[in-house]
Amino acid sequence: xxxxxxxALVILxxxxxxxxxxxxxxxxxxxxxxxxxxxxxxxxxxxxxxxDPLFYGTVLPNTFLFMLASVSGGLLAGLGLAxxxxxxxxxxxxxxxxxxxxxxxxxVVAAIMITWMFNDQFGIANVILEALxxxxxxxxxxxxxxxxxxxxxxxxxxxxxxxxxxxxxxxxLPVEPHEAARMDGAGPWQVFRNITLPLLRxxxxxxxxxxxxxxxxxxxxxxxxxxxxxARSTEVFSIYAYKQAFVYLNFDLGAAASMIGAGIIMxxxxxxxxxxxxxxxxxx
Amino acid sequence: MSEQRVTVNRRTFLRTVGGGLALGLGAxxxxxxxxxxxxxxxxxHPIHENSIKWMKxxxxxxKVALTLVPTSYEVYVEKMTxxxxxxxGQYDVIWHxxxxxxxxxxYLEPVDDVxxxxxxxxxxxxxxxxxxxxxxxxxxxxxxxxxxxxxxLLKESEFPRTWDNLVKTCQRLQKDGKVKWGxxxxxxxxxxxxxxxxxxxxxxxxxxxxxxxxxxxxLGRHGWKAAIAEPEAVQAVEFWWDNIKTxxxxxxxxxxxxxxxxxxxxxxxxxxxxxxxxxxxGKFNDPKQSKVAGKISVASFPMGPRAKFKSIAWRxxxxxxxxxxxxxxxxxMAKELLNWINLNREAQVDLWKTTGGFPPNEEVQKxxxxxxxxxxxxxAATVESEKIIHGAFYFARWPEFFATGIDHMxxxxxxxxxxxxxxxxxxxxxxSEIAARS
Numbered sequence: 001x002x003x004x005x006x007x008a009l010v011i012l013x014x015x016x017x018x019x020x021x022x023x024x025x026x027x028x029x030x031x032x033x034x035x036x037x038x039x040x041x042x043x044x045x046x047x048x049x050x051x052d053p054l055f056y057g058t059v060l061p062n063t064f065l066f067m068l069a070s071v072s073g074g075l076l077a078g079l080g081l082a083x084x085x086x087x088x089x090x091x092x093x094x095x096x097x098x099x100x101x102x103x104x105x106x107x108v109v110a111a112i113m114i115t116w117m118f119n120d121q122f123g124i125a126n127v128i129l130e131a132l133x134x135x136x137x138x139x140x141x142x143x144x145x146x147x148x149x150x151x152x153x154x155x156x157x158x159x160x161x162x163x164x165x166x167x168x169x170x171x172x173l174p175v176e177p178h179e180a181a182r183m184d185g186a187g188p189w190q191v192f193r194n195i196t197l198p199l200l201r202x203x204x205x206x207x208x209x210x211x212x213x214x215x216x217x218x219x220x221x222x223x224x225x226x227x228x229x230x231a232r233s234t235e236v237f238s239i240y241a242y243k244q245a246f247v248y249l250n251f252d253l254g255a256a257a258s259m260i261g262a263g264i265i266m267x268x269x270x271x272x273x274x275x276x277x278x279x280x281x282x283x284x
Numbered sequence: 285m286s287e288q289r290v291t292v293n294r295r296t297f298l299r300t301v302g303g304g305l306a307l308g309l310g311a312x313x314x315x316x317x318x319x320x321x322x323x324x325x326x327x328x329h330p331i332h333e334n335s336i337k338w339m340k341x342x343x344x345x346x347k348v349a350l351t352l353v354p355t356s357y358e359v360y361v362e363k364m365t366x367x368x369x370x371x372x373g374q375y376d377v378i379w380h381x382x383x384x385x386x387x388x389x390x391y392l393e394p395v396d397d398v399x400x401x402x403x404x405x406x407x408x409x410x411x412x413x414x415x416x417x418x419x420x421x422x423x424x425x426x427x428x429x430x431x432x433x434x435x436x437l438l439k440e441s442e443f444p445r446t447w448d449n450l451v452k453t454c455q456r457l458q459k460d461g462k463v464k465w466g467x468x469x470x471x472x473x474x475x476x477x478x479x480x481x482x483x484x485x486x487x488x489x490x491x492x493x494x495x496x497x498x499x500x501x502x503l504g505r506h507g508w509k510a511a512i513a514e515p516e517a518v519q520a521v522e523f524w525w526d527n528i529k530t531x532x533x534x535x536x537x538x539x540x541x542x543x544x545x546x547x548x549x550x551x552x553x554x555x556x557x558x559x560x561x562x563x564x565x566g567k568f569n570d571p572k573q574s575k576v577a578g579k580i581s582v583a584s585f586p587m588g589p590r591a592k593f594k595s596i597a598w599r600x601x602x603x604x605x606x607x608x609x610x611x612x613x614x615x616x617m618a619k620e621l622l623n624w625i626n627l628n629r630e631a632q633v634d635l636w637k638t639t640g641g642f643p644p645n646e647e648v649q650k651x652x653x654x655x656x657x658x659x660x661x662x663x664a665a666t667v668e669s670e671k672i673i674h675g676a677f678y679f680a681r682w683p684e685f686f687a688t689g690i691d692h693m694x695x696x697x698x699x700x701x702x703x704x705x706x707x708x709x710x711x712x713x714x715x716s717e718i719a720a721r722s
Contacts (some may be wrong), residue, residue: 012481032680033369035366040650066332070490117539119545120535120536120537120540120552121535121537121545121548121549122548122552131302136536138535138536138537138539138540139537140537141536141537141540141698142538208409226540227472227473229472229473229540229691229694230472230540230694230695230698231691231692231694231695231698232540232691233695243687246359247362247363247364247683247684247687248683248687249387249683251316251361252683254658
C-alpha cells in the first residue's frame with residue numbers, strides 16, 4: 001500500500017509542502033533576491049503587510065469584490081443558460097457547443113482579446129459607442145471601468161463551467177415534484193423558485209465553494225488586462241503578492257503576503273464548507 | 285508462465301533503454317568535445333535581434349553553437365535575477381540593462397579585460413555597469429530617448445522648442461484635421477520615460493535630490509531624498525494633466541499606455557509626435573509595419589518653463605553580461621564574442637543603419653558623423669544637448685522606487701487637478717523610504 005502512495009507522496013512533498021515551508025520561512029526573514037542575507041525578523045514582514053494602506057484599503061476590497069461579483073455573475077448567467085437549454089429544440093447541440101466555447105479559450109488569450117476590444121484608440125467597444133453618437137471612453141484609465149472589464153471577462157470565461165454543472169444537475173432532478181406542482185397550478189417561475197432551485201441547492205453550493213476559492217487566487221486575467229493599474233487601483237491579492245516578490249524583489253514581503261492570503265482563504269473556505277455541509281444535510 | 289514473460293519483457297526493455305542511452309551518450313560525447321555552446325538570454329527587440337545576427341556570424345566562424353533563449357521584458361528582471369541568485373545554468377551571456385547594474389553587480393563576471401570597452405564612452409559605464417570598481421557589462425548599443433515627429437506635418441523649423449509651443453503646435457494640427465492626436469507616449473509603469481521623466485528633466489527637475497546625481501554614496505549623503513514633489517516635477521505632472529484633460533492633445537487613455545501602445549498610435553499615423561528610444565527608428569521607418577515610414581525625423585525635448593539648460597537628454601546603454609558562476613572556458617569565449625562585435629565596423633554600422641541605435645564604438649560614431657547626415661541629426665537631437673544625464677538610478681531598490689513613482693504620477697494625472705501636489709508628496713515620501721532601504 002505504502003509503495004503505491006509513495007510516488008504521489010514524494011511529488012506532493014517535493015513540489016507543494018517543501019515550497020510552502022520555504023515560503024513560510026522566507027516570510028519570517030529579511031530576504032530580498034538581490035541581497036539574500038536571510039536575517040530572522042519575526043513577524044515584522046506580516047506587520048508591514050497588514051499596516052500597508054494599499055493592502056487593506058484597495059487590495060482586499062478588490063479581491064472580495066472580484067470574488068463576489070465574478071462568482072455571483074457566473075452563477076446567475078450559468079443558471080439562466082442551463083435552464084434555457086435544458087429542453088429539446090432545434091440546434092440544441094450547436095447551442096450547447098457554442099456556450100462551451102469560452103471554456104476552451106486560455107484565460108490569457110481571452111484577456112488579450114478583451115484588452116484590445118477595450119483599447120481606447122483601436123478597440124471595438126469605442127467604435128460601437130462612436131457609431132451610436134456617444135463619446136469614446138478611456139476604459140483602462142479608471143479603477144471602476146477597469147475592474148468591471150476584468151470581472152466581465154472572468155464571468156464570460158466561467159459561465160460555461162457553471163452551465164455545464166448546473167445542466168447536468170437539472171437533468172438528474174426528479175420529474176415528479178415538478179409535475180405535481182404544475183398540476184397544482186404553479187406557474188413556471190413558482191416551479192423554478194420553489195422546486196427546481198431548492199433541489200439544485202447542493203450542486204449550486206459546490207459550484208460556489210469551488211469558484212470562490214478559485215476567484216480569490218485570480219492572477220492571469222487581472223495581470224494581462226490591467227497589471228493592477230491604473231496606479232495599483234485594481235490590484236487583487238495575488239497581484240499584490242507577486243509584485244512584492246517579483247517586481248520589487250522583496251521576497252520576504254511577498255511570502256508574508258502569500259501566507260496572509262492563505263490564512264484568509266482558509267477561513268473563507270472553512271465557512272463555505274460549513275455552509276455546504278449544512279445545505280447538503282438540509283436537502284437530504 | 286505469465287511471470288516469466290514479464291521478466292523477459294522487463295529485461296528486454298532495460299537492455300533496449302540502456303543500450304540506447306549508451307549509444308546516445310557515446311555519440312554526444314565527441315560532439316560535445318568539439319563544439320562549445322553559448323546560451324544567450326535576451327529580449328525579443330530589434331536591437332537584440334541585430335546583435336544576435338552578428339553573434340551568429342562570429343559563432344559560425346568559431347564553430348560555437350548558440351542557444352537563444354528569448355524572455356519577455358515583462359518578466360525579464362525577475363527571471364534573470366532568479367537565475368543569477370540560484371546559480372542556474374540556463375544562460376552564459378545575458379542582456380543587462382543599465383538600470384539593473386547594482387541589482388546584479390555581485391553576480392556578474394568583471395569584463396574590464398574586454399578591449400572593446402576602451403573604445404566606448406566612460407559615461408555609459410559609470411555608475412550603471414560598475415560594481416566594486418569593475419565593469420560588469422559590455423555595451424552593445426547606446427539607448428537614448430528622442431522626439432520623433434512627422435515631417436509631412438511639421439517642418440524642422442516648426443518643431444516646438446517649449447512646452448507652450450508643443451501644445452499650440454499640436455492643437456493647430458488637430459484643429460486643421462491633419463492628425464487625430466498631437467502627441468502619444470508611454471506612461472504606465474515601466475514606461476514613464478516617454479512622458480513623465482523627460483518632462484521632469486526638461487523642466488529642470490529630477491527624481492532624486494541633488495538633481496542629476498547618480499552616485500549612490502552622494503544620494504545617501506543627501507538623505508535619499510525623492511524629488512517628485514518638487515515644483516519642477518509637480519509642474520511636469522500638471523502639464524500632462526492639462527494635455528489630457530484641458531488641451532486634449534494626447535489620447536485620454538495615455539495614463540494606461542505602454543511604449544508599445546504609444547508606438548502603435550504613432551505608426552498608425554494617428555499622432556504627430558511621439559517620444560521613444562532612437563532604437564525604434566528602424567521600426568518606425570519600416571513600411572511593412574508603419575504608415576509613417578519615410579516621413580519621420582527627430583528633435584530634442586521641448587523645454588519646460590523652469591528649464592535650467594537650453595537642452596537636455598539622457599544617454600545610457602544596453603549591455604551583454606556574463607554570469608560569474610559559469611565555466612571559465614565559456615567566460616573566455618563569451619568575452620571574445622562581445623569584443624568581436626564591438627570592434628567589428630560592419631556590425632557596428634549595421635546596428636545603426638538597421639535599427640537607429642547608436643553603436644557604442646566611438647571610432648565608428650566618428651566615422652558616421654563624417655559620412656551620415658541622419659546620424660548627425662540624431663546626435664544633434666540627443667547627445668549633443670547642453671546637459672546629458674543618466675536615465676535611471678543605480679541602487680538595488682530602483683525597481684520598487686521607480687514603480688512607486690510612476691504609480692503616484694499616474695494616480696495624479698487621473699485624479700482631480702488640485703490633488704496632484706498631495707499625491708506626489710505622498711509618493712515622494714514613500715520613494716524616499718524605499719531608496720533609504722537600499
